[in-house]
Each structure stands twice: as C-alpha cells, then as structure tokens.
Amino acid sequence: MATASSLLLHDVRLWTEPDTPVDVICESGRITAVAPCDPAGHRFAYQPPFAQESDHDGQTRIENGRGLLALPAFVDAHAHVDKTLWGTPWVPHSAGPLLTDRIANERARRTEFGLPSTDNAESLIRQMISAGTTALRTHTDVDPGIGLAGIEVVAAAAERLTGLIDIQQVAFPQGGVIRSPGTLDLLAAAVQAGAAVIGGIDPAGVDNDPIAQLDALFGLAAEHGAALDFHLHDEGTLGLWETYRIIERTVVFGLQGRVAISHADAASAAAGPDRDQLADALAEAGVALVTAAVYDVAVPSLPYFAERGVTVACGNDGIRDLWGPYGTGDMLERAMHVAYRNGLRRDDEIELAIEAATTGGARVLGLPDRRLEVGGPADLVLVDALTAAHAVAARPSRELVVHAGSVVARSGAVQTELESVHR
Ligand SMILES: [Zn+2]
Structure with missing residues (x-):
C-alpha cells in the first residue's frame, strides 16, 4: 500500500541533471538517497502505462520511473x-x-x-x-x-x-x-x-x-x-x-x-x-x-x-x-x-x-525548499519530458505524484487506496 515505509523511484531523471538516470530513495517523507542507476536499456521513450509497473518489496514500494523526468511537486x-x-x-x-x-x-x-x-x-x-x-x-x-x-x-x-x-x-x-x-x-x-x-x-x-x-x-x-x-x-x-x-x-x-x-x-x-x-x-x-x-x-x-x-x-x-x-x-x-x-x-x-x-x-x-537531493522533501512529480523547460512548454500529463514519500496520484487520478487509509 502507499504508506509503505519507504519508496524507491527507479530510473528517473532529476530536472537539475536530466541526462543522468538515477534511483531515488524516500524514507519518512524525505529523500534519503540518490544514486546513478542502470536503466536496463531504456531512456526517455513512451512506455506502457506506468500503473502496471509498481511493485512491493517488503517495506519498500518500488516504482519504475522508466526514464521520466522528476520535477519537485x-x-x-x-x-x-x-x-x-x-x-x-x-x-x-x-x-x-x-x-x-x-x-x-x-x-x-x-x-x-x-x-x-x-x-x-x-x-x-x-x-x-x-x-x-x-x-x-x-x-x-x-x-x-x-x-x-x-x-x-x-x-x-x-x-x-x-x-x-x-x-x-x-x-x-x-x-x-x-x-x-x-x-x-x-x-x-x-x-x-x-x-x-x-x-x-x-x-x-x-x-x-x-x-x-x-x-x-x-x-x-x-x-x-x-x-x-x-x-x-x-x-x-x-x-x-x-x-x-x-x-x-x-x-x-x-x-x-x-x-x-x-x-x-x-x-x-x-x-x-x-x-x-x-x-x-x-x-x-x-x-x-x-x-x-x-x-x-x-x-x-x-x-x-x-x-x-x-x-x-x-x-x-x-x-x-x-x-x-x-x-x-x-x-x-x-x-x-x-x-x-x-x-x-x-x-x-x-x-x-x-x-x-x-x-x-x-x-x-514556510515549508522546506523543494530540492530533489538528499535531505529534501520527498515531494515529486514525474512527467514525460526531456527537460523542465520542455515540461513547461508542453505540459505533459502527470504520470506519478509523490507527497511526503507516498504516491498520491497516478496518471491523472488521485490514489484511492491512500484515501481509504485516512477516511
Ligand atoms: Zn487572490
């Protein structure tokens, strides 16, 4: 479920370094690690719907970013x-x-x-x-x-x-x-x-x-x-x-x-x-x-x-x-x-x-700066764009939205399973 204790975003490109695929680890609402990753051959290409790619590994929720661009939420x-x-x-x-x-x-x-x-x-x-x-x-x-x-x-x-x-x-x-x-x-x-x-x-x-x-x-x-x-x-x-x-x-x-x-x-x-x-x-x-x-x-x-x-x-x-x-x-x-x-x-x-x-x-x-780096808030949005400027100009759909380390929206839909935890 979305409230797993940690979240691994695999194969994303941070907007500040859009040429480098990385894995981003989020724990307790913060980014705790950013490491170069092996994107297994693909980098920025349209892929099948992301929703089917999420998985769980014990306490870590894994999301395959498939080379999408990560902007701060x-x-x-x-x-x-x-x-x-x-x-x-x-x-x-x-x-x-x-x-x-x-x-x-x-x-x-x-x-x-x-x-x-x-x-x-x-x-x-x-x-x-x-x-x-x-x-x-x-x-x-x-x-x-x-x-x-x-x-x-x-x-x-x-x-x-x-x-x-x-x-x-x-x-x-x-x-x-x-x-x-x-x-x-x-x-x-x-x-x-x-x-x-x-x-x-x-x-x-x-x-x-x-x-x-x-x-x-x-x-x-x-x-x-x-x-x-x-x-x-x-x-x-x-x-x-x-x-x-x-x-x-x-x-x-x-x-x-x-x-x-x-x-x-x-x-x-x-x-x-x-x-x-x-x-x-x-x-x-x-x-x-x-x-x-x-x-x-x-x-x-x-x-x-x-x-x-x-x-x-x-x-x-x-x-x-x-x-x-x-x-x-x-x-x-x-x-x-x-x-x-x-x-x-x-x-x-x-x-x-x-x-x-x-x-x-x-x-x-009065919130922390939205830096996508270790120590920054785990609030991110993934989009299909080459760079941040491309995202502003093209305004692609929001493939994944993460708030405080939890997935809160996917492919334009707010996550219902997180809601069920809280309502
Ligand atoms: Zn006003």
Missing part, C-alpha cells in the same frame, strides 16, 4: 478554493469590469450557487493534486456576512484530503478591514480556528485608510503568531508607498520571511532605480512576491527578482469562480503563464518559473 501559493464553482455546471461570467464590481457580484450571488462549498473545494483540490500540486495556500473569505463559514468549509475539504496535500488557509478580508466593522474580530477568530495566515487587501484602494489597516493586521499577526499575505492591486506611487509601509512593519514586528505581497501590481511595474531600491528592501526584509500572471496585470520579472534575492512564488488565484471563468488548478500551466508573460525563452530562464512554482511557493508557506 508543485506549491500553489495563491488560490481561492472557497470561491470555486469547480465540479458544477458552467456559469457564464456576470460581474462588471471593476474590482469593486466583482466583489459586489460575488456577495450578491454566492448563496445562489451554494458557496462556499466543501464539495466544490474538495473537487478542485483533487484536480490540483492529480496535476502535481502537494502544497496549497488558499485565501478564504472572512467577512461579517459569511463569518467563518468559508474557513470551516475549506477545513472540512482539507480533512477529507488528509495525507494527500498540505493546505494552509489565509483568513482573507475580501471586503476590507476598516470599512467593514467586525472583520478584524472575525480574522482573529479565524486564526484561532486554524488559519495560519492573516490576509489583507489594498489598504488604500479598498479600505481608503492604509495605515489603519496595516497597523491592525500586523498587530493581529504578531499577537497570534500568524503570517501575513496582502492582496495589493494598488498601482503606481500609491502601491509602492504601501509596499514600503509593509516592509517597514515586517521588520518592526520581526516577521521577516513570513510576509507576502500577492499580485504586487506596483512592485511588478516598477522600473529603474525605483525597482532596484524596492527589490533590495524586499529581499532584506524577507517579504515575498506572489504572482498569478493573470489577465493583463503586471507580472514581476523572474530573472530580475531572482538575481536580486527576492522570493517569488506563484499560484493559480481564482479558478472558475464568480471572478472569472479561467483556470484548471494546474501549476505547470501556471508556470507556463508566468514564463510566457515574462517573455522567457531559454531553458535556464524557463526553469525560474519552475523554481517559483516549487521552492518559491514552499518558502512562502
């Missing part, structure tokens, strides 16, 4: 699974063009569609797992209208999926904090109910009182030992000013490495000396940028920010919900959007998108 650092309509019939988009229109439309229609829904959230997260994601940060709406219903729904979905994926909830004040009395208390209650992260949203654009929102949220995070993740769509000088206020407070409250700015439209659009100064301040304070490369909004330059030492992660953001019709939950597809929007063409550049979709996200979630 993905980290979706920004999603909204409480809002999704996944698993239900198609709903034509009905909101107006502005951010405030989309917030209002969702408020008006979410009950009509049974949102938030445990079944929808579970359905989408299963899709994510089958596509190779084994860690997820999801922003869950918390407001006086819905209370903690979303937090409870996502926790229930996470409970159904125990052992298959790590899920971290952000208590997200979609409708603002200062302009929405009662929200701050609900955020505190959400943290007590298990949310690890407190969210913020456009302290100026939504709340029209940036200092008040930032002080309130940083104070709450420090009091409860929570991390912070701000949706910051505010643009230009205003957005940059807010970014610096977030950086200052991160240092003052000792939250280095635990604060992220999602979307970060202003930082993404910055250029020249402004961007240099900002990047250095972000890197020094350990404030990460999270992008989804959605629609026509600015995307942070991966080559630039990586070179400057800033953590950049990515996520799918909303997936088929009242905010928009797009998305599949596939982080390889998201990495492609990020690479494409960055204009990346060379293999070494495209690999930066894989870094953002794996180790970048892991850093945002």
